[in-house]
Every structure is written in C-alpha cells, then in structure tokens.
Amino acid sequence: MEKIVLAVHILTALAIIALILLQQGKGAVAGASFGSGASQTVFGSQGSGxxxxxxxxxxxxxxxxTSFGLAIIAKNKAGVGADSSIPSAIESQQEQPAEDSEVPDVGGDEGSAEEVPxxxxxxxQ
Structure with a gap:
C-alpha cells in the first residue's frame, strides 16, 4: 500500500511541475487581444489558462x-500511538573524562578559569 501511495505521490508531483511549466504568464494575454490567431488553437480563444x-x-x-496518507503510514510504521507524549530526555550519569583526554574540563569548578589558555x-595596523 505504501508503495502505491508513494508512486501516486511522485507522479502527482511531476504532473504539477509539468502543468506549472506549461502555463502562460500574464503577459501572454496581451497578444491574444490584438488578434494573434488564438481562435485557431486547441483550447479556443480563451486559451489554456x-x-x-x-x-x-x-x-x-x-x-x-497523498502527503497526508504517507504521514499516517509512516506514523503507523514507527509504532507511535495517538496517546503517547513527546519523549522526555533521559538523564544519565556523566562519566568522568579519562586522564589522557584532550577535551578540557569546563565544569563548574572555581579554579577552571585559570586552566583556559x-x-x-x-x-x-
């Protein structure tokens, strides 16, 4: 089901792009008012607008x-229920850095300001 909705979604996006590129700008209407042979076209004198x-x-x-459908499919696939809330951050104990670590300790020590180069x-000039 997901692949069908995705295929329709992609084809629809390509169709929208093609239709927008085929549309005429507002300046093209001015030429039709001076008798540029618009009555001979497939869409008539009104044009294809x-x-x-x-x-x-x-x-x-x-x-x-299809965007909404894909979002629902993704939600169901992820197993997220409607009653679940935003996951909270899990607090973990921070491990002390090793002695040979190159990362400077910027903890809340009062003497740490002297260690900063x-x-x-x-x-x-």
Whole structure:
C-alpha cells in the first residue's frame, strides 16, 4: 500500500511541475487581444489558462492527500500511538573524562578559569 501511495505521490508531483511549466504568464494575454490567431488553437480563444489552472488545483489536492496518507503510514510504521507524549530526555550519569583526554574540563569548578589558555594578542595596523 505504501508503495502505491508513494508512486501516486511522485507522479502527482511531476504532473504539477509539468502543468506549472506549461502555463502562460500574464503577459501572454496581451497578444491574444490584438488578434494573434488564438481562435485557431486547441483550447479556443480563451486559451489554456482555465484548463491548466483547474488541473493544477486537482493535482494539488491529490498531492496533499497523498502527503497526508504517507504521514499516517509512516506514523503507523514507527509504532507511535495517538496517546503517547513527546519523549522526555533521559538523564544519565556523566562519566568522568579519562586522564589522557584532550577535551578540557569546563565544569563548574572555581579554579577552571585559570586552566583556559589565553588568546595571544595581535598587533593591529
């Protein structure tokens, strides 16, 4: 079922991209008003704007429906129930770093500020 919904989702996304690229811009309407032979076209003198706009809207609804379906499938696959809350952070005991570790200890010790190396000053010109 997931593969079918995913295939429909991908095909719908490609169809939306194709329909958007096929649509004419607003500047193309000006040429039709001066008699550029638009009555001889497949979609008539109105052009293809209404058809492409309607088909884009339909494919957009299908795209959102498949997105929602894929989200539900992913939730069910992960085993997350509706009554489960956001997982809380598990506190664990921090292990003391080894003596040969290169990571400096920046704990809450008062003397730790002396262990931080100073930044050498640079001469400004």
């Amino acid at each position: 209404g058809f492409f706009t309607r088909m884009t809207a339909i494919f957009a609804v299908v795209f959102f429906a 100073e930044v050498p000053e640079t001469s400004e």
